[in-house]
Amino acid sequence: MFVRELSPEVISRISAGEVLEGPTDCVKELIENSLDANASRVKVEIVKGGKRYISVLDDGTGIHPEDLPLVIRNHTTSKIASFEDIFKIPYYGFRGEALHSIASVSRLVIRSKHYTQEVCYELKAEGGRVCYVRPSACSAGTQVEVYDLFYNLPVRRKFLRKEDTERKKIVELIKVYAMARPDVSFELISDGKRVLFLPRANSYRERLEELFGERFEERLVEDQYIRVRSLISVEPSKAQVYFFVNSRPVYNRELLEFIRGRAGKAKVVIFLEVPPYLVDTNVHPKKREVKFYKEGIIKELISEAFERKHTSVLAQPKERYGE
Numbered sequence: 001m002f003v004r005e006l007s008p009e010v011i012s013r014i015s016a017g018e019v020l021e022g023p024t025d026c027v028k029e030l031i032e033n034s035l036d037a038n039a040s041r042v043k044v045e046i047v048k049g050g051k052r053y054i055s056v057l058d059d060g061t062g063i064h065p066e067d068l069p070l071v072i073r074n075h076t077t078s079k080i081a082s083f084e085d086i087f088k089i090p091y092y093g094f095r096g097e098a099l100h101s102i103a104s105v106s107r108l109v110i111r112s113k114h115y116t117q118e119v120c121y122e123l124k125a126e127g128g129r130v131c132y133v134r135p136s137a138c139s140a141g142t143q144v145e146v147y148d149l150f151y152n153l154p155v156r157r158k159f160l161r162k163e164d165t166e167r168k169k170i171v172e173l174i175k176v177y178a179m180a181r182p183d184v185s186f187e188l189i190s191d192g193k194r195v196l197f198l199p200r201a202n203s204y205r206e207r208l209e210e211l212f213g214e215r216f217e218e219r220l221v222e223d224q225y226i227r228v229r230s231l232i233s234v235e236p237s238k239a240q241v242y243f244f245v246n247s248r249p250v251y252n253r254e255l256l257e258f259i260r261g262r263a264g265k266a267k268v269v270i271f272l273e274v275p276p277y278l279v280d281t282n283v284h285p286k287k288r289e290v291k292f293y294k295e296g297i298i299k300e301l302i303s304e305a306f307e308r309k310h311t312s313v314l315a316q317p318k319e320r321y322g323e
């Protein structure tokens with residue numbers, strides 16, 4: 001006999017390496033969890049580009065103490081109950097894989113006070129094994145601390161990107177989520193220094209102007225199903241395109257090219273709001289690629305956003321859909 005079954009721990013450790021490439025992916029998952037928990041404030045702290053330490057602190061709903069040991073198990077989620085729910089969910093997460101993956105390859109501390117509880121609880125885990133759950137001191141919300149990512153995957157750890165590269169990626173990542181959620185304040189502390197602070201803003205425009213130090217013009221084009229909110233920098237600047245679908249930063253090569261073709265020398269940020277059944281985001285845990293049904297209509301609406309100067313609602317949208 002040469003064939004044996006791997007233990008669940010080994011399987012988790014191997015697959016965690018697939019879900020998480022490095023500290024930036026880890027920060028992304030934790031930020032998404034904070035936003036899913038309705039946070040209005042997200043504070044990220046990293047040491048050595050996140051390789052040594054990552055902390056994400058929020059003021060969201062918190063995790064119930066009885067759920068604490070469950071959230072680091074695989075495929076545990078509070079966000080969906082059936083397969084059909086995937087097509088309705090307003091959440092970033094639903095796979096229930098992120099905390100499990102992170103826990104499998106790090107030393108993890110989760111401190112959380114659920115909104116129904118008086119007391120805060122703390123869970124510590126190492127390599128996916130729970131060390132303890134006990135009462136702790138903290139304020140409302142959740143803090144997830146990740147020490148020594150990939151400490152038990154030495155080869156992966158060795159091949160992580162440089163600290164500085166990882167730090168820059170994390171700054172960019174936080175900026176992107178900050179664009180999507182102007183109603184949330186974001187802060188980043190890197191090696192003890194505050195490198196980013198974005199207080200809550202009143203509009204997308206205000207958030208972008210604060211982020212880029214440039215003026216933007218906002219245009220809105222919508223029909224009965226789809227809304228395109230586009231923000232275009234007023235003065236010529238370094239061309240850059242950001243594309244969001246239902247508040248999720250996404251990648252779709254064809255649409256990006258299409259937008260770039262119209263953007264010229266401007267910074268362009270497009271927020272697309274579409275009914276979940278017109279878009280397929282459930283491709284791969286890491287990939288941010290999306291596919292659209294009705295891509296032609298989406299292109300038409302985007303084109304229109306570049307032409308019109310003011311908020312507009314399309315006159316006879318119905319014919320576009322046929323069926």
Ligand code: ADP
Pocket residue numbers: 029033034036037058060061062063071076077078079092093094095096097098099100142
């Ligand atoms: P998913 O986000 O796909 O549900 P995760 O592994 O990222 O899976 O998280 C598992 C569960 O842990 C979530 O469904 C949620 O109930 C809980 N959770 C994680 N992070 C937070 C947080 N910051 N605040 C409140 N609950 C959280």
Ligand code: MG
Pocket residue numbers: 029032033092093094096098099
């Ligand atoms: Mg998640």
